Amino acid sequence: MPIHVLSDELSSRIAAGEVIERPASVVKELVENSLDAGSTRVAVEVAGGGARSITVVDNGQGIPAGQLAIAFERFATSKIDESSDLIAIGTLGFRGEALPSIASVASVEVTSKEAGADAGARYLVDFGKPGSLEAAGVPEGTRIVVSGLFKNVPARLKFLGSAGRELSRIQTMLASLALIHPEVAFSLNADGRDRLRTTGSGNMIDAVSGVYGQKIAGQMLLLEADESAAFSVDGIVSSPSLNRSNRTYLTLSVNGRWIQSRRLSYAIEQAYHGFLPERRFPIAVARIRTPLDDVDANVHPAKAEVRFLREDLVYSVVQRAIRGVLTAYAPVHELGSGRARGSTGLLRTPISAGGLHVPGGPRGPGGYERPPGGRPEQGERTTSTPGASGVGYSQWPEPLSSPGPEIASSSGLAVDLVSGPASGPTSGQAPLSETQDQDTPGSGGSSSSAATPRETLPVLRVIGQAHETYIVAEGPDGVYLIDQHAAHERVTFERVKARFDENVIESQPLLEPVSVDLAPGVMTIVHEHLEELNRVGWGVEEFGGNSLIVRSVPAPLAVRASGGGAGNVFVTVLDELSEGGSGESWRERMFASIACHSSVRAGQTLSIDECKDLIRQLEKADQPNTCPHGRPTIVQLTVSDLEREFKRR
Template sequence: MPNIEVLDQQTIDKIAAGEVIERPASVVKELVENAIDARATAITVEIKEGGISFIRITDNGWGIEKEQVPLAFLRHSTSKIRSVEDLLTVSSLGFRGEALSSIAAVSQVELITKTAQGISGVRYVIEGSKEKTLEEIGAPDGTTFLVRNLFYNTPARRKFLKTPQTEAGYIGDLMERLAMSHPEISFKFINNNQVKLHTSGNSNLKEIIYHIYGRDIASNLLEIQGENEMFSVKGFIGKPLISRGNRNFENYFINGRYVKSSLIAKSIEEGYKSFVMQHKYPFTVLHLSINGQLLDVNVHPTKMELRFSNGEVVYHFLEKLIRDTINQGELVYQVSLEKEREAKAREEQARKERLKSEQHVPEPFEAKRLEAIRASIRKDTPYERKYPEQPVISKKSDMVAEQSSYTINQKTTIKQEPHIEHKLPEQAEPEFQQEIIQNPVQEDMRKLLDVESKKDHRIIGQIFETYWLIEFDDHLYIIDQHAAHEKVLYERTMKSLENKEFTSQTIYPPVLLTLNMQEEELLKKYMDYFKKLGFEIEPFGGKEYSVTAVPGNLFGLDGKQLMVEILDSLASFHGNEKPDMITEKIASMSCKAAVKGNQKLSMAEIEKLIDELLTLENPYHCPHGRPTIISMSKYELEKKFKRVL
């Protein structure tokens, strides 16, 4: 049997680092969160080669005292908590005290920091957990971390990293989430000397969403806000038309922290249920503020997961808040005849121009900071921040190059300097504002599906024996008769289920089903539920069952095919679902009973259909999330006929 031995400290540090530092994005996350905790108002992240060879993070926060610097790199050293009891009320983003020690264990780290009260700054170099240098240096208030050659001493870990482009993409995604989680902080992200993201820090969340996701999403947002005695929610959710095929657009932050939570994701998706198509997911940017005593963030070393002590309350409150917010406005799809390719080309050109402008105009604070440091080093004179409040900003490209590559490595004689609180100037976004103003969706326009509006409807007629045209308030509305009727039947079915008012319609001759063992087991398991819906099913001997009645509103359907489809869907269940899981199949049944396309309806029938739509909670989407109504403005038509330019 092999001998049991205690690992040496270096090996222990590397193993511990592996739990926290998985890739360059992990380094950026930990250091930026530290900067946020240090009350920084401006944070710049610069990387090269995907952050594998070079990461620099600069902030204007509190800084670290000289005697505290070596302690900060010890395992489990932290300024955020003092005892295990503090974990119950921790509000900072970082608190474990593992980040700096983990980063230093697997990379070459250089730290330059200065507090507002300090006479001089500190330069500290540590490589592979081994101290190299600790010296005084001239520096502005705040902290700069330089992390080079990640995993240089653990090549086995380094070979599992992705390409530099992929790793840079992970960091880009992280920076976008950080910007949305803290709109009051100015974030700047530079990849290989190119500015990829720059936010103003003016607390305008919608402006940040525009820069990250573009005009289409920013133009289709609904502001959301609500609170109860336990927590509050605010932010933006997307209208159902901007749903996506994965959950990447579901952004939610709890007490300023980006996290993953199956409970939050499920409540969001439940709130959007029937508004978006199946297997589509909504867009959200939600800020949740919850009492720290009701959370456990000490679940995973990366602090990306958390547990709620009142999960059910959170779930139901958020689900209802989202549903109510969506229902506040009319969700008719606004159709534009403009070619999508031309619109995308214009948006891409505007994006390139913004990036070009950002790359050649240094941000005022950084330009002043750089010039003061260079002057201090060049002249070996005290560093003092004496500059005009509105300096001339250099547009020379060499300034940008120096700005992105300076390193401080000389001692200087330092005098006490006054503390100057920095706040970035707010960046006006005329283009963003113009885009929103030109958006054809008018929030104050009257609803088509409103009892008061019905008297002003002008039903033009039916086209293709499928769609109905209606003129109302300078808009042309087009109703899909199948989708609309499908939704009416769905709502009827759900209301009957809720009120236990199902009726049965006898079918003759009965439908005979021949079931295998699995199908028979499923039928027996859910028999009571089928009966509540209005089905009457009896054993007919052997493997056969007789269906003698179906729900009243489904009369005339192929009962055999209907039952087979329902049983097939139940086969995928795990056995612990609640009875309401069959709701999706009710939607399918309603779809089959609805009036089809290519079926001529009379004027009286369409008027009755509109009357029923008026009574629904969500008349704008069929049970599968497809739109029931689309519209086109008179303005859009006139543009195409060149009546307006």
């Protein structure tokens, strides 16, 4: 095929693909133009997740009528004049690509009035074809309407997510800009519904309150910038007691530009080292100021990344600033208590060192071993509630033996594992196949003969528990180690999934409903998946803005959510589900998240009966060899392995 020059139309579409990936890209480019224009108010309206229409209105300096058409020419900009300007870029936009790129893949109407002008003007570009310029009576500022995005690029349109998912990306992006620029009043309306609103007071606490809610804002710590330093950071960070399960709540900016940086995110995480448990992350807004010629903003098509001349110095400044605030905030520790006075248990009590644990300690009611520290005499039971729309509600099954042993942990979790009668040998010497059969999670109450062949676990004899984490059992060909958390996750996952598929809601009403404040993007996920959340047992209602009332929780989470913990559990589950996915994959991850947070933990003592019951339930699982996240539940050390290690062969 001979080499040829592409047409202007085709080259424009290709160039647009680098800058405009999805509706959120359009909003970002337009809002950044508004900020460069000195706007103090920016209002965004979207329909259909932005694919149908996007409207951005600001009160900035406006565009002169004679320059509206020029603004849609490629590489036309008012922000730089010569190549030396690229060395020290002080504006968010500078390439002159945003408007022509958007106009090549959408219909764009812009109306604008320059400050002090007698009248404004209106200009239309329809998928790259310029229209006429006409006078218009409009207020000072600029209004841009983008409609039919990617209508002329079907290949790009079909790869967009659902309207809810695209809206979530817009909310996340706009919320980040609102946190970085608290001096600007932002608002977002989606399909006639307010999703985000900030005051523009210039106060970081007010901005956090508008984005995350007042509860979170009340637990934030201010970062004060050193105005005399060339490199400085200011913003706001959460106290250690306020943390999340992913990095979604980390917001970074450099000289007012919202960026994404793994290295700087890691600097924030390292600043919290020792303050947060593993795999927990803070809420933070870090606004970094550097000399303009020390940062290169022209290294990414969407300007989402920057390159620092002295990256190690910036990393150090961020880490020291946040660490200093946390150290000053840290409460005094009580001598010998293992936790801080007034703390929320962030410093976890070390798990007792110990090899093999063969239960034989103090006994509770019914002759079962009572874990150290005792346990409630009776576990909380769920109630049977009539369902709406003809959906059946049932009880989470009571244990067949009463009272059954529960496992108390420092997290407040109590798990009732024994659902079989306390009859027959209890010393752990009898094979599990001789114990009484019963319905188990994942079986759906059906016969043990499945229609689809599957690999089952061998008959195991429980010996004890190692490091309060692994169940040790003997099998026909060696020793088996079972991860108690992973095994219980698998059992609970299949039970929750089976009940969901059967359209049976197993829910625990809360004695006192709790309110939770969600990030704007997470709130959209709730709207998109509300029916699925209800079917799995969450009872939630909107409470204005980005707040929800949680009235009930899935039955497996009943104990974990007791004592006011329902809100934290709900936020944690949603955070884990906000990474993406839809349909069946989203539901699978929802089941896995519920199973993870309701399962027995590492470091919890189990009695022989509890170990036996857990393995018996695992034997009946459809996929007993892995947890829902893919980790192994069981590891075998064969007789041959043992003989080889002991030099018997």
